[in-house]
Amino acid sequence: MPQVVEIEPLTRERFREFGDVIEIDGNGSYSINGGMADRFHDLAKVQVGGPEGRVLISMVRSRHYELPLIVSAVERHPYGSQAFIPTEQGAFLVVVCLDRQGVPQAPRAFIAQAGQGVNYHSNVWHGVLSPLGNEQDFLVVDRGGLGNNLEEYNFADPYVIGWNTP
Numbered sequence: 001m002p003q004v005v006e007i008e009p010l011t012r013e014r015f016r017e018f019g020d021v022i023e024i025d026g027n028g029s030y031s032i033n034g035g036m037a038d039r040f041h042d043l044a045k046v047q048v049g050g051p052e053g054r055v056l057i058s059m060v061r062s063r064h065y066e067l068p069l070i071v072s073a074v075e076r077h078p079y080g081s082q083a084f085i086p087t088e089q090g091a092f093l094v095v096v097c098l099d100r101q102g103v104p105q106a107p108r109a110f111i112a113q114a115g116q117g118v119n120y121h122s123n124v125w126h127g128v129l130s131p132l133g134n135e136q137d138f139l140v141v142d143r144g145g146l147g148n149n150l151e152e153y154n155f156a157d158p159y160v161i162g163w164n165t166p
């Protein structure tokens, strides 16, 4: 019987052990451009490692997913962090797992509301990008270079995310 995972609101505190929440709300800023703009500085830790590692800036246009979402596999990137920042208003599902000796533990699921992005720290197990409601575009900041930066894990029993989400 698949195990049900409740969806939690995405907050910096709840997500701390998995990575960073990228958002304006709740963060300080400083004035730039002669007072015409405010910079919300250094919101996420970009990690780049491995052979010839370098930072990539890409865009992803993802089709949307429906709830409840069946998660049968997760992935991680050993050589670098991976950030997804929405470029338009919309919610997306963030699924992450703690690791125990190379095996992902039961997932936790968060819903990222409009204005929130996430940065998975290097080697953090996560589900693939999962917009909810409609197709969405994202800015992606992650690691390029040589070597294999993708490790995948298939769960013996899939998880059901958001079974009773209204």
Ligand SMILES: NC(=O)N[C@@H](O)C(=O)O
Residues within 6 Å of the ligand: 075, 082, 126, 127, 128, 129, 140
């Ligand atoms: N491959 C890619 O850009 N995306 C995945 O790593 C993902 O986490 O969705």
Ligand code: NI
Residues within 6 Å of the ligand: 075, 076, 077, 082, 126, 128
């Ligand atoms: Ni990924």
